[in-house]
Amino acid sequence: MNKMFARLTGTVALIALLATGCSMATAERGSMDLSMPRTSTTKYADLRTGLNTLFGEHVILAAAATGAALGGRQAEFKAAADALDSNSIDISRAIGSVYDVEAEKAFLPLWRKHISFVVDYTVGAASNDKAKQDKAVSDLLGYADDFGAFLSSANPNLPKATVAELVKSHILTLKEVIDAQAAKDPVKAYTALRMAYNHMQMIANPLADAIAKQFPDRYASRP
C-alpha cells in the first residue's frame, strides 16, 4: 500500500512537473522572439530549446493530422491541421526574430508548401493512388533542395546540401508514420513517430548552432 502510494505521489509530482514545463513552454512560444535580449547567459540555450520545441511540435501535429485524416476523424483532423498551421506560423516568427520580417514572410509559404506535399502524399495513401504518392515524394525531395537553398542563403554556416539531406530525412521519417497509419498499424506508427520526432533535433540543433555562429554577440553564451 505504502509502495503504491509512493508511486502515486511520484506520478502526481511528475505530472505537476510536466504541467509546469508545458505551461512554460507555451508562454515562451506565445511570444517567441529568439533574438530577445535576456539578462541571463542562456540565450543560446533558449534558442536551441525553442527551435527543438517548435520542430518537435511540427512532427507531432503533422502526424496527428494525417492520422485523423486517414482514420476518418473529421473534427480531430480540422483541429490538428489548424494547430499545425499555428506551429508553422510560430516557426516563421522564430525565423523572423533571428533575421527580419521579410525573411519571415518568405519562409512561411515555403514551409507550408512541404505540408501541402505531405497532404498530397496522404491523399494518395488514403485512395491507394501509388502514382500520386510517388509524385508527392518526388516533390518533397525536390523541395528539400529549395529549403536548403533558403537556409544557406540566410546563413552561410548552413550548407545547402547538408540542410537538404536533413530535410529529406525528415520527409522520409514522417512518411514512415503515414504509411503505418494508412496500414492501420498503430504500433508501427508510434514507433515511427518516435523516430520522426527524434530526428527533428538533427535539424533544430545545427540550425541553432549556425545561428549562434552567425550572431555571436546575440548568442554569446554558446558553449
Next chain:
Amino acid sequence: MKRIMATLGFLAVLGLVGLSDKPVVGIASGDNVESNPTPGASVTIQTFQFRPALLEVKAGTRVTWTNQDDILHTITSGTPESPDSRFNGRLQGKGSTFSFTFTQAGTYSYFCTRHNSMRGQIRVN
C-alpha cells in the same frame, strides 16, 4: 469508399490551410521601395525575396536581376493567376542574371513560377 471521400474532403481543408498563403511580399510598403533614375537598375534575389520588391525607374531603363540564392528562380511577367508573357527569365543559380528594358510607363508585376509567393513590381515613370 465513403470514408475515402471524407478523408479527401478533410485533406482538401488541410490543402487550403497549406496553400492559402496570400502574396506576402510587401510591395506597397515604403521601406522596400527603391527609386532609380539611372539607365541601369538592379534587383537582387536573396532568401527567396526580390529586393527591392518595388523598383521605380524611368522609361528606357534596363533592369537586371541577380540571383544570390543557390536555386532556380524565375522572373516571370505578370502574376501567378495571370502571367502575361512580357518577359520570362530563368536564373539557374547563384550569380546568374536576367535583364529587361522597360520602354513604356506603367507598373509591371512579376513573380517566380517555382515560388509563387515571390512577387515584385517595376514601376516605370
